[in-house]
Amino acid sequence: MKRIILFSCLCITLATVNAQDSVFVRNTIRDLTSPQFHGRSAAFRGDSLAADYLAAKLKAVGALPLADGYLQPYTFNTCILDGKVELALGRKKLVQGVDFSPVSISKPCNGKYKMLYFDAKRIDKENEVQQFRTEYKKVLSKSFVYLDVSDEGELNKSALRIVNQIKRGTNPLGSAGVVLGVKSMPAMSIPANVKPMDYSVLYVKSDLMTELPKKIKVRIDNRYACHHTQNVAAFVPGTLCKDSMIVFMGHYDHVGQVGSVYYPGAHDNASGTSAVLDLARHFAHHPAKYTTVFLFFSGEESGLMGSKFFAKNPLIDLAKVKIVVNIDLFCGGDDGIVVFNAQADNTKAFFEKMKAVNAERGYVADIEPRKNSANSDHYPFVEKGCPAIFILTKGGAYGGYHSPTDTCEGCAINKYNDVWNLIMETLGL
Numbered sequence: 329m330k331r332i333i334l335f336s337c338l339c340i341t342l343a344t345v346n347a348q349d350s351v352f353v354r355n356t357i358r359d360l361t362s363p364q365f366h367g368r369s370a371a372f373r374g375d376s377l378a379a380d381y382l383a384a385k386l387k388a389v390g391a392l393p394l395a396d397g398y399l400q401p402y403t404f405n406t407c408i409l410d411g412k413v414e415l416a417l418g419r420k421k422l423v424q425g426v427d428f429s430p431v432s433i434s435k436p437c438n439g440k441y442k443m444l445y446f447d448a449k450r451i452d453k454e455n456e457v458q459q460f461r462t463e464y465k466k467v468l469s470k471s472f473v474y475l476d477v478s479d480e481g482e483l484n485k486s487a488l489r490i491v492n493q494i495k496r497g498t499n500p501l502g503s504a505g506v507v508l509g510v511k512s513m514p515a516m517s518i519p520a521n522v523k524p525m526d527y528s529v530l531y532v533k534s535d536l537m538t539e540l541p542k543k544i545k546v547r548i549d550n551r552y553a554c555h556h557t558q559n560v561a562a563f564v565p566g567t568l569c570k571d572s573m574i575v576f577m578g579h580y581d582h583v584g585q586v587g588s589v590y591y592p593g594a595h596d597n598a599s600g601t602s603a604v605l606d607l608a609r610h611f612a613h614h615p616a617k618y619t620t621v622f623l624f625f626s627g628e629e630s631g632l633m634g635s636k637f638f639a640k641n642p643l644i645d646l647a648k649v650k651i652v653v654n655i656d657l658f659c660g661g662d663d664g665i666v667v668f669n670a671q672a673d674n675t676k677a678f679f680e681k682m683k684a685v686n687a688e689r690g691y692v693a694d695i696e697p698r699k700n701s702a703n704s705d706h707y708p709f710v711e712k713g714c715p716a717i718f719i720l721t722k723g724g725a726y727g728g729y730h731s732p733t734d735t736c737e738g739c740a741i742n743k744y745n746d747v748w749n750l751i752m753e754t755l756g757l
């Protein structure tokens with residue numbers, strides 16, 4: 329009797345497990361974008377906390393570990409801005425991520441600095457810079473220089489070259505720091521293995537610089553350290569062809585926390601991470617004929633660090649991979665999807681089938697093929713000869729890109745079920 333009851337309970341449980349589960353996905357996005365994960369990077373080891381969260385979820389849904397505790401550890405060096413990051417113009421304190429943001433590889437600084445102004449539009453010859461350096465020689469080492477670059481179209485080639493040098497680690501102005509005036513904050517990026525520069529750079533909204541302050545107070549607590557991180561890896565054995573694998577992947581890291589402001593990264597890529605976790609949940613309950621593999625990478629935002637490490641140190645036999653589906657930037661989708669590496673010799677059959685499925689079923693507004701690009705975690709697998717595509721959604725709605733505004737609330741998942749159905753039907757699962 330007990331057995332019969334247990335069996336019927338099991339049947340009910342299985343019958344009520346949906347294919348895709350947008351509530352599960354929404355809850356996972358909400359969790360991953362919460363302050364407790366600090367934007368999922370090296371700052372406060374937010375990515376490791378997120379990895380533990382994912383490992384616990386994979387265990388709970390019944391996917392099996394591909395490594396001890398589902399985790400594949402590795403390291404890279406990076407700047408970490410988990411101390412204070414502050415800017416005051418005169419007496420006015422600005423808000424990090426909204427009014428200003430530092431370049432992440434800035435030299436640490438803390439103090440009051442003289443503010444000098446250099447009209448970027450005046451730079452038409454290199455000697456303009458030399459004249460400026462000569463004029464302010466005595467104070468440059470204690471000064472920040474403001475350059476308004478909010479309208480790059482108005483700058484000539486010499487000025488643009490100097491601005492690019494400043495962003496990349498050479499300061500032709502010779503000052504302690506540079507403030508670049510912009511219309512809106514550029515996307516935050518924190519690269520791997522790039523040491524801090526020997527000067528500091530900040531972006532500031534140019535409309536806050538109408539009254540030019542004589543002094544600014546700047547603090548950038550930046551440290552360069554070896555970051556211990558990990559990929560998360562799970563699988564569900566196939567029912568018929570255990571030796572053939574379909575690999576779903578997405579990066580779970582984001583750009584982290586800068587000062588007191590964290591970057592939630594809902595679109596990039598809590599959304600894709602949640603979709604891959606939902607796939608693991610689904611296949612754990614309904615195993616496919618092929619083995620399904622679920623990879624969650626860290627370090628993507630720092631230069632595909634996690635996926636490069638995995639491709640070099642694979643926990644699976646890459647020769648047995650039928651297809652890699654990388655999901656990155658998965659909110660919105662009102663205008664359809666973009667498929668990178670869609671027309672390689674080993675992916676174009678998949679892409680053609682996807683188009684045919686969509687033509688018949690009308691799941692998404694458009695499927696746009698793109699060439700291969702080293703812009704996400706599929707790339708190291710393409711280099712290893714795997715058939716690998718990268719899918720992102722296009723059109724609204726999402727809150728922003730590498731900005732504190734990329735929140736769970738801003739991330740629409742109304743197209744989630746349609747994109748899921750399109751991928752599953754294309755895969756014949």
Ligand SMILES: [Zn+2]
Nearest residue numbers: 596597656657
């Ligand atoms: Zn991404």
